[in-house]
Amino acid sequence: MSDPELIHPLKLFDIAKNEKRLLYTSAPMVRYSKLAFRQTVFAYGTDLCWTPMILAKEFNRNRFARDSDFTISTNGPQPPTIVQFGASVPQELARASSLVAPFCNGVDLNCGCPQSWACAETMGAALMEKRELVRDMVIETREQLRRDGWGVGKEKDMDNPKGRSVSVKIRVHKDLRKTIDFITTVLGPDQDRHIDWLTIHPRTRSTPSSTPINLEALSILTSTFGDRVPILLSGDIFALNALPFTTSSPLLTTPNPTLTTTTIPTINIPKLAGLMSARAILANPALYTNTYPSCPWSAVETFMANAARCPLPFKLVQHHLSEMCSPGMGPDKSALLSKQERAAMMGCGNMLDLIDFLDRVRGEGDGLARG
Numbered sequence: 001m002s003d004p005e006l007i008h009p010l011k012l013f014d015i016a017k018n019e020k021r022l023l024y025t026s027a028p029m030v031r032y033s034k035l036a037f038r039q040t041v042f043a044y045g046t047d048l049c050w051t052p053m054i055l056a057k058e059f060n061r062n063r064f065a066r067d068s069d070f071t072i073s074t075n076g077p078q079p080p081t082i083v084q085f086g087a088s089v090p091q092e093l094a095r096a097s098s099l100v101a102p103f104c105n106g107v108d109l110n111c112g113c114p115q116s117w118a119c120a121e122t123m124g125a126a127l128m129e130k131r132e133l134v135r136d137m138v139i140e141t142r143e144q145l146r147r148d149g150w151g152v153g154k155e156k157d158m159d160n161p162k163g164r165s166v167s168v169k170i171r172v173h174k175d176l177r178k179t180i181d182f183i184t185t186v187l188g189p190d191q192d193r194h195i196d197w198l199t200i201h202p203r204t205r206s207t208p209s210s211t212p213i214n215l216e217a218l219s220i221l222t223s224t225f226g227d228r229v230p231i232l233l234s235g236d237i238f239a240l241n242a243l244p245f246t247t248s249s250p251l252l253t254t255p256n257p258t259l260t261t262t263t264i265p266t267i268n269i270p271k272l273a274g275l276m277s278a279r280a281i282l283a284n285p286a287l288y289t290n291t292y293p294s295c296p297w298s299a300v301e302t303f304m305a306n307a308a309r310c311p312l313p314f315k316l317v318q319h320h321l322s323e324m325c326s327p328g329m330g331p332d333k334s335a336l337l338s339k340q341e342r343a344a345m346m347g348c349g350n351m352l353d354l355i356d357f358l359d360r361v362r363g364e365g366d367g368l369a370r371g
């Protein structure tokens with residue numbers, strides 16, 4: 001392939017499968033999953049990265065929205081990227097997808113955002129009550145991309161440099177039968193399904209993120225649909241060695257004996273194709289390596305170098321660093337900085353102060369993680 005960065009995402013699923021492991025992805029995160037962060041997680045073994053949700057309607061109408069919401073790299077690593085949209089009108093999603101298709105590997109529709117402003121506009125989780133509309137949006141988008149000359153034939157276009165994907169990310173309903181009806185409608189016929197893959201966040205619109213994901217729902221949905229469409233799990237992927245379930249794919253290609261499993265999972269999810277992490281990968285961009293159970297300084301350095309090349313607002317850089325230097329979500333609770341040091345870091349007023357601060361604490365410290 002002449003442009004390896006624009007590999008078809010289904011090819012990445014295929015490569016992971018051949019390596020007998022799950023696909024590793026980083027989640028769409030409003031504010032956070034910008035280019036510098038995506039490049040950082042890509043450097044640490046993430047296969048596929050999502051942008052934050054972008055509002056399709058604004059993106060289509062406003063050049064400033066386009067410039068601020070979607071950045072790609074013209075120099076340096078451009079990780080395989082899925083652009084996620086919030087939309088409620090088929091033509092809006094199709095048009096926005098048509099604009100980004102030359103610069104990304106695929107587009108995704110957010111059917112999970114629980115925030116009231118999104119639901120009031122029939123976007124995000126409100127779409128979980130509008131399965132025909134979601135189906136129409138993905139069909140319209142696929143047709144528009146096809147008219148534009150992109151390969152949207154899923155597996156048939158896996159080796160086509162113009163191959164692009166169309167996917168959706170969903171939550172579940174309290175009554176799982178509604179989720180089954182939703183997926184059946186959106187998926188369409190087996191011989192020509194409407195979506196390349198499906199990401200499931202197994203919480204309902206009103207389940208707080210502190211409540212563990214609904215593994216029983218995930219188990220039922222993956223056994224019902226896992227042979228018909230690749231399925232990614234979004235939710236509670238905190239560490240590769242501490243997943244609350246088992247799969248048919250070994251998670252670590254080269255097992256690291258220093259990593260120990262803290263719980264003994266009992267639920268088996270054999271038909272899962274991949275993992276998507278949000279909160280835990282913010283704290284440890286090296287989550288998918290088998291070497292770093294907590295964030296290493298090298299990931300902070302990689303992020304800072306990427307942020308210098310693909311600038312982010314200073315406050316956002318500070319927030320990212322605060323996440324990376326705090327105890328993570330996995331069983332290893334060591335942190336790069338103590339609470340007092342993190343408070344001092346948040347007190348830095350500009351990028352130069354922040355860089356000086358990091359140099360100082362690293363110089364004073366011994367490079368070892370602190371509790």
Ligand SMILES: Cc1cc2nc3c(=O)[nH]c(=O)nc-3n(C[C@H](O)[C@H](O)[C@H](O)COP(=O)(O)O)c2cc1C
Pocket residue numbers: 027028029030031032051052053084110111112113169201209234235236237276277278279280
């Ligand atoms: C800061 C933040 C921003 C998020 N933004 C989005 C978004 O833009 N689109 C989306 O589909 N989900 C979004 N989510 C939800 C995550 O993608 C993910 O589904 C959820 O956090 C569960 O995964 P986790 O347990 O790994 O955090 C966001 C989550 C967080 C923490």
